[in-house]
Amino acid sequence: MQRRTILRGLAAGTVAGPAAAILGPGAARAASDYHVVTTEQVSNRLLTFNKYAPFTDANVLWSFSPGGGGWSNLSDVKLRNTAHHGWIALATASSGQAGIINIGGDTHTNLSHLMWSATPGGNPHAIERIPNNGSVVVASSHGYLTVYAPSAISDPGTLAAVQTESLPGAHGVLWDPTYELLWAIGQDTLRGYAVEGTYRNTRIRHYGVTVGLGAGNLGHDLQPDYSNNQRLLCTATDGVYEINTAGGTFSKVKISSETLVKSYVRHWDGEAISVRADDVGSRVWGSPTVRFSASPDQTRSGAEFYKARIWAVNLE
Template identity: 65%
Template structure:
């Protein structure tokens, strides 16, 4: 059986678990039981946990250790499925680096396992992969998106910089298969971009579709809502928001006025997972606690979580 076929069959609720065979995970779980991935900046690791268990070292399901230097302060992680490599993890670090590592080969990985890495500059905050095209887009908070395109879609190491697109305050990127747009969040706006060309001719172009969040409202996180394929979730200075793309129209609704929310996701069961900065310690933008709306919160002593993600390769 091909690895991709096997992985698709190992579901966690509505979310596939790529390392199920490798790591001995149960083949199926009840709805609402799933894994979450965290960007933890004190140990500077991507740590994946079963959300129903303590966030302890013994319960780490998968990890990536970034070390320090230009890999300091991990700021984003996404999981995507490829034809050639199976599941991969795409990661950014505020220290300046971005990279990709294979998920299905090892339980604990590090920079020596990277298939590709680059330095887009400007405090990289988010990363996304365009399916079938194989290109990668990075959002840097200094105000730009960087497009990396492959000479061969099946070779991650062939990615090279082909375009820079200005977007003040760029903090998040997300590919939406329903609208076939790459969405990016920046200062006061979420904009949709079309993807043109293939291989090294790949380019982004503004689609004309966007929603305004307010000129003084710095966008932060942008994620899918796994309970509704026509909705994205975003966080910004003044609150959290739901963006609807139903019927080809784009609109935004303020969901809450809660500030300092650094990450917000919604599982297919309807449970939300989030991190809210606690304004304490050396990393005021982090928190030792991952919040769950329908389950007990999970706190890891001494940790500073910055981002949290649903452990899934799905785009929506």
């Protein structure tokens, strides 16, 4: 009830406070001012900030603190909208866990806010939810995708593993509503999967929709281009790519030869947000800095950011 009240208030433009300020698409759509949600691995939290505010504890707008163990080294976060629960957060951790977080009206969340969790194994690197189906797909970098399907779409607690699909080097998954494909990225390739069936009969099938990345080129992050729903964005060993999907003809265009880019996404106004591993510190694959192509970068002392996302629910 609390979440629905906040969302209704946001739509009416009447709610104040940190949680209300971020729970909705209006804040993310502003051309010059929006929020980003990050995976910060030293404190092991999902941390959300306004892009212009210093990335300090005092300016955290929303967080998820799962502790350690299987939730160590948070590796992915996505926000999605659901018919029954409003906005939710999807998360994975390289130490083994994946889950769905009830954002609700709480500014700071923890394991008690989990609506569902699982242990896919093999270094979970990314997670996605299939809209109007309720299924969840997790990419594990050891080489496979795991499909979790519900017995009740409105109840994430009913999700159970129903399929394991081989994908060497699996690192990213993303739902493309324009072509109703689940994209997954791994070693040398980006693949599109059809989602078939419902409830526990849900399966993903690869019918040959593939974008080659080149031999020896490990795909890493996969994100939407919010400025153009006919493009996807991905990072790989040798740089950053746009994947053009217009007309159902899928092709790649290299837009940067910068290496070690761990996440890359583009806002509606065209600004790119990225994280590049600096090869130093407690986690050489991370960085204390989130980069903005048209605004000042933000550095958090002692942090190791791995992913940075726009606070938005999907590619529209």
